[in-house]
Amino acid sequence: MPVGPYQSPLAFISDAELDAHHAAQPVDYQAAPQPAGLKLRGVEKRFGDNLVLRGLDLDVPAGQFLAIVGKSGCGKSTLLRLLVGLDEPTGGRIEFVDEEGEAAEPNSRIVFQEPRLLPWFSVADNVAVGLGDGVPKAFGRREAERALKGVQLSEKSKEWPSKLSGGQRQRVALARALVSRPGLLALDEPLGALDALTRIGMQDLVTNVWRELGFTAVLVTHDVAEAVHLADRVIVLDEGRISLDLEIPRDQPRRHGDPVLAELEGSLLDTILGKA
Amino acid sequence: MTTVDTFSEGRSLRRIREDRTPSAAIGYSDPPKGAAEKAARANDGKPRRPRSVSGVALLPFLLPVTLVLLWQAGSSFGFISDRIMPSPVAVVAAFWERLLSGELARDVGVSGARALSGLLIGGSIGFLLGIANGVSKLSEQLTDTTLQMLRTIPHLAMIPLVILWFGIGEEAKLFLTSLGVLFPIYLNTYHGVKNVDRDLIEMGRIYGMSGWSLFRKVIFPGALPSIFVGLRYALGIMWLTLIVSETIAANSGIGYMANTAREFMMTDVVVLALVIYAVLGKLADVIARTLERAALSWNPAYQR
Numbered sequence: 001m002p003v004g005p006y007q008s009p010l011a012f013i014s015d016a017e018l019d020a021h022h023a024a025q026p027v028d029y030q031a032a033p034q035p036a037g038l039k040l041r042g043v044e045k046r047f048g049d050n051l052v053l054r055g056l057d058l059d060v061p062a063g064q065f066l067a068i069v070g071k072s073g074c075g076k077s078t079l080l081r082l083l084v085g086l087d088e089p090t091g092g093r094i095e096f097v098d099e100e101g102e103a104a105e106p107n108s109r110i111v112f113q114e115p116r117l118l119p120w121f122s123v124a125d126n127v128a129v130g131l132g133d134g135v136p137k138a139f140g141r142r143e144a145e146r147a148l149k150g151v152q153l154s155e156k157s158k159e160w161p162s163k164l165s166g167g168q169r170q171r172v173a174l175a176r177a178l179v180s181r182p183g184l185l186a187l188d189e190p191l192g193a194l195d196a197l198t199r200i201g202m203q204d205l206v207t208n209v210w211r212e213l214g215f216t217a218v219l220v221t222h223d224v225a226e227a228v229h230l231a232d233r234v235i236v237l238d239e240g241r242i243s244l245d246l247e248i249p250r251d252q253p254r255r256h257g258d259p260v261l262a263e264l265e266g267s268l269l270d271t272i273l274g275k276a
Numbered sequence: 277m278t279t280v281d282t283f284s285e286g287r288s289l290r291r292i293r294e295d296r297t298p299s300a301a302i303g304y305s306d307p308p309k310g311a312a313e314k315a316a317r318a319n320d321g322k323p324r325r326p327r328s329v330s331g332v333a334l335l336p337f338l339l340p341v342t343l344v345l346l347w348q349a350g351s352s353f354g355f356i357s358d359r360i361m362p363s364p365v366a367v368v369a370a371f372w373e374r375l376l377s378g379e380l381a382r383d384v385g386v387s388g389a390r391a392l393s394g395l396l397i398g399g400s401i402g403f404l405l406g407i408a409n410g411v412s413k414l415s416e417q418l419t420d421t422t423l424q425m426l427r428t429i430p431h432l433a434m435i436p437l438v439i440l441w442f443g444i445g446e447e448a449k450l451f452l453t454s455l456g457v458l459f460p461i462y463l464n465t466y467h468g469v470k471n472v473d474r475d476l477i478e479m480g481r482i483y484g485m486s487g488w489s490l491f492r493k494v495i496f497p498g499a500l501p502s503i504f505v506g507l508r509y510a511l512g513i514m515w516l517t518l519i520v521s522e523t524i525a526a527n528s529g530i531g532y533m534a535n536t537a538r539e540f541m542m543t544d545v546v547v548l549a550l551v552i553y554a555v556l557g558k559l560a561d562v563i564a565r566t567l568e569r570a571a572l573s574w575n576p577a578y579q580r
């Protein structure tokens with residue numbers, strides 16, 4: 001463990017030199033994103049007597065946009081935490097695969113319902129946190145600016161997080177998750193606390209960055225319409241099992257109010273509420 | 277694509293985490309600067325100047341100035357005996373005389389150095405213990421209960437024992453001051469570290485922080501508002517302890533100055549000592565506040 005404030009060994013190098021350095025010798029954290037697919041086999045999670053996930057089997061191809069819906073308390077967040085390694089399953093296994101189906105090391109990130117920004121860091125520094133410890137300062141700053149541009153917040157890069165609106169904060173959190181070019185992005189109701197209009201804007205943003213960066217996305221949402229609008233595939237979680245697995249046969253970008261999507265949304269709601 | 281900006285400004289229903297300021301409210305009684313102007317503006321949304329800016333600004337000084345004038349008048353007309361209370365003019369004269377002779381600078385310097393070294397020693401110990409106990413379960417179990425027990429002993433009650441141990445020299449004053457400031461700094465640092473948002477710590481870990489970097493980027497800044505509360509509280513205790521111990525036994529410093537003056541019935545110097553203590557106390561608080569504002573500028577409670 002280092003015992004002083006981090007001093008990059010490259011701190012004395014100018015931006016131009018840094019560019020040349022990276023061109024000559026590509027660094028790991030700048031590598032193009034490798035989407036990570038998922039392979040779940042009999043995944044179980046138990047909290048004491050409470051069996052929350054009861055043997056999940058699930059294959060998510062690399063680059064897919066998967067949405068998970070289900071009643072409150074059915075284990076959606078629990079599943080996401082397992083996927084990004086915040087918790088260990090009590091049974092079964094989770095494997096990550098690349099586009100060819102070979103085993104892969106995922107670079108996974110998660111965005112929560114709350115943005116969890118550090119109030120004492122500027123917006124840009126918060127985004128740079130996503131690059132991890134030990135990256136050169138100049139590099140971190142530039143990557144943060146780039147990620148902020150991606151979420152259309154360039155002009156706020158020097159502000160304190162407390163000066164932003166809720167939607168803007170959530171975009172900063174998204175930029176922080178994306179700045180390291182994750183192969184797997186888990187989103188736990190990231191838009192759940194936003195008002196309807198902000199939400200539509202954020203949905204378009206998520207769709208756009210996903211199409212541009214090509215990571216695998218796993219979105220937990222309590223809004224079935226949102227799931228149908230964003231995802232390639234929607235699964236319904238019920239009592240710790242997958243009770244429905246539905247492909248959404250529509251290309252992005254999608255129109256709000258598409259009748260086929262409305263139909264799918266209706267049948268999904270019926271399944272969740274137990275009317276089917 | 278939809279421009280998100282047009283939609284997002286200020287319409288969030290989110291509970292705003294960053295706006296919570298856990299310890300910022302403790303012990304601050306002064307209303308924020310400019311509150312009066314803000315209130316004046318609130319009515320019609322247009323900035324409206326208060327009728328007389330200087331009049332409003334001077335209002336708080338009306339009472340003290342009147343009192344000093346009355347006091348001076350009382351002394352001049354012989355209602356107040358010099359033995360009981362010197363006149364303000366006499367105090368100013370005493371100040372001037374001691375300033376010219378250099379005694380004042382020496383005594384203030386000695387007292388200031390005592391206060392500062394006590395704060396430095398006791399404060400560092402309290403700070404380090406607070407951090408250690410906030411971060412490490414083992415350290416907490418080893419020392420917290422003991423510290424909480426020691427804390428209940430009024431440190432001034434230890435004066436007889438301290439005199440037995442150290443005599444009446446510098447060590448005694450240093451020990452008492454350090455002991456006095458240790459506990460408020462310890463308690464508030466410990467409390468601050470313990471109350472850092474768990475979600476932020478989890479976030480830090482997700483992004484690969486651990487050990488020193490987690491401490492530097494998340495835990496310490498999160499605990500800082502509370503640490504400042506402890507510091508300002510400790511400053512008060514620091515002066516109090518110093519006054520008491522200098523009055524009991526010293527051969528230099530402001531307390532010594534006041535005590536010798538008492539023996540010669542020089543009430544003007546005694547009152548001068550009081551004024552100096554008050555000014556030093558205020559000065560320390562202003563410095564702490566300035567530091568606080570600078571260090572916590574991210575906190576909405578400190579933004580103007």
Ligand SMILES: Nc1ncnc2c1ncn2[C@@H]1O[C@H](COP(=O)(O)OP(=O)(O)OP(=O)(O)O)[C@@H](O)[C@H]1O
Pocket residue numbers: 047050052070071072073074075076077078079222
């Ligand atoms: N750390 C934990 N310890 C004990 N039980 C837990 C823990 N985390 C979750 N649970 C339990 O697991 C179950 C599923 O919780 P989870 O948070 O995954 O639900 P969810 O589907 O995300 O619900 P929501 O839509 O309300 O967010 C709940 O019954 C909850 O009590």
Ligand SMILES: [Mg+2]
Pocket residue numbers: 076077078188
């Ligand atoms: Mg949840």
